Amino acid sequence: MKTIRLECRNVTKRFAAQRKGEAPIVAVQNLNFKIADGEVVSLIGPSGCGKSTLLNMGSGLDPASDGEVMVDGEKVIKPNEHVAFMLQKDLLLPWRTIRQNVEFGLEIRGVPASERKATALGLLKKCRLPDFADHYPHQLSGGMRQRAALARTLAVDPAVLLMDEPFSALDAQTKMVLQQDLGRTLAETGKTALFVTHDLVEAIALSDRVLVMSQRPGTIIEEIVVDIPGRDNPMERRKSPKTGPYIAQLMSLLHIGEEVH
Numbered sequence: 067m068k069t070i071r072l073e074c075r076n077v078t079k080r081f082a083a084q085r086k087g088e089a090p091i092v093a094v095q096n097l098n099f100k101i102a103d104g105e106v107v108s109l110i111g112p113s114g115c116g117k118s119t120l121l122n123m124g125s126g127l128d129p130a131s132d133g134e135v136m137v138d139g140e141k142v143i144k145p146n147e148h149v150a151f152m153l154q155k156d157l158l159l160p161w162r163t164i165r166q167n168v169e170f171g172l173e174i175r176g177v178p179a180s181e182r183k184a185t186a187l188g189l190l191k192k193c194r195l196p197d198f199a200d201h202y203p204h205q206l207s208g209g210m211r212q213r214a215a216l217a218r219t220l221a222v223d224p225a226v227l228l229m230d231e232p233f234s235a236l237d238a239q240t241k242m243v244l245q246q247d248l249g250r251t252l253a254e255t256g257k258t259a260l261f262v263t264h265d266l267v268e269a270i271a272l273s274d275r276v277l278v279m280s281q282r283p284g285t286i287i288e289e290i291v292v293d294i295p296g297r298d299n300p301m302e303r304r305k306s307p308k309t310g311p312y313i314a315q316l317m318s319l320l321h322i323g324e325e326v327h
Contacts, residue, residue, distance in 0.1 A: 068102040069138070071258040072124060072226050077133035078283075079119050093119045095283035097133070101226075106252055106259045106297065108269035111279030112320065117262045120284075121228045124260065125151045138225055147175070150224035152232045156215040158203040164214050165190065165199040171222040189217040192251060209240040213247060220255065227252075227259040234264070245271060245300045253298030266316045270309050271300035278319045288319050 077097040080090040094116035101107050109117050122128040123135050126145040135142040137149055150171075158167045168186035177185075190199050193213040203211055212232060219227060232248075233241045249272055252259055263269050269276045270292055278288040294306045303309060316322075 068104070070100045070136075071103050071105075071138060072101040072260060073134075073136040074099050074120070074124075075134045075136065077120075077123065077130045077135055079116065079123060079128070080131040092283040094279075095285050097285060099277060099286055099289070101258055101260060103258055104256045105274050106261060106272060108261045108263055108273040108276045109279065110263060110266065110269050110276060110316065110320070111284060112281050113264075115279045115282050116284035117279060118230055121151065121230050121260065121262060124226070124228050125149050127151075147222065148225040150219045150222055150227055152215060152219045152227065152229045154231050154234050156203070156208075156211040158211055158214060158218075160203050163200050163202055164195065164206065167203070167214060168218045168221050170218060175222070185221055186217070189220055190214070192220075192254070193217045193247065207240075208236055209244055212236065212244055216248065216251065220251070220257070225258060227257055229259060229261045231262055231264065233268070241265075241268075242301065242304075248272065249300040250298050266313050267304060267309070268300075269316070270294070270312045271303045272297070276312075276316065278316065290315065 074097045078095045079093045081093060083090055097120065109120065111117055123130050124142065126142045126149065129143060159170065165183065165186045168189060169182040172182040172185060187199060190196055193216055195210060195213055195217065198206060198210065206214065233244050236244065245268060261272060273292050274297060275292060276290045277286050278290070279285065280287045290312065292312065294303050294308050296302050
């Protein structure tokens with residue numbers, strides 16, 4: 067039986083009311099799910115349903131109001147080295163080279179310089195950036211910077227990757243290229259990932275399972291197991307005749323295309 071890397075147990079998150087006398091805002095309510103070692107799970111749902119809030123709790127940036135978020139069997143109460151977070155923006159440090167950016171987390175942990183360099187160069191090669199190690203972020207395209215951000219995320223060897231729409235700001239063609247890179251990299255490294263996206267095709271192409279959330283307060287309303295071979299090749303998954311029915315199912319669950327009365 068595979069190790070459970072990430073788990074939510076009856077998790078609820080409330081935020082204080084903006085005005086005196088108003089009720090607190092319940093962002094997510096009674097969330098329950100498990101993600102096993104090496105599994106890639108996408109999280110989709112309407113805007114404002116608490117997807118990013120869930121990632122913040124998983125990373126330890128924001129505590130749950132009720133329930134428990136567990137990583138490797140330990141309750142998450144603060145940021146920890148078991149979890150890495152990749153955001154929509156690459157957040158590369160402009161005064162550091164790409165290699166130095168990838169090394170940053172290892173540097174904070176006190177890893178020797180020679181080991182940091184070897185790790186960074188290996189990951190930049192894996193992320194198809196071996197010739198740009200000594201460039202600065204402003205010299206790279208948006209897609210290349212996101213590849214560098216992925217290398218930086220993987221450099222600290224996290225047990226769990228939390229990814230908040232990392233490709234949403236990219237054009238469609240670049241986005242598909244990076245989805246292919248990510249699918250291959252996650253398969254090669256065997257990493258566990260929770261991936262938030264609004265792109266239904268992306269969710270099917272990259273994931274073992276898709277969790278569907280309701281309107282706020284967000285809770286899991288459906289779990290879909292993606293029965294298409296080749297998670298390491300998202301481009302081929304896109305072409306599968308099984309993809310269309312999955313997309314139709316997700317659209318129905320999210321009420322996309324239904325007439326609003």
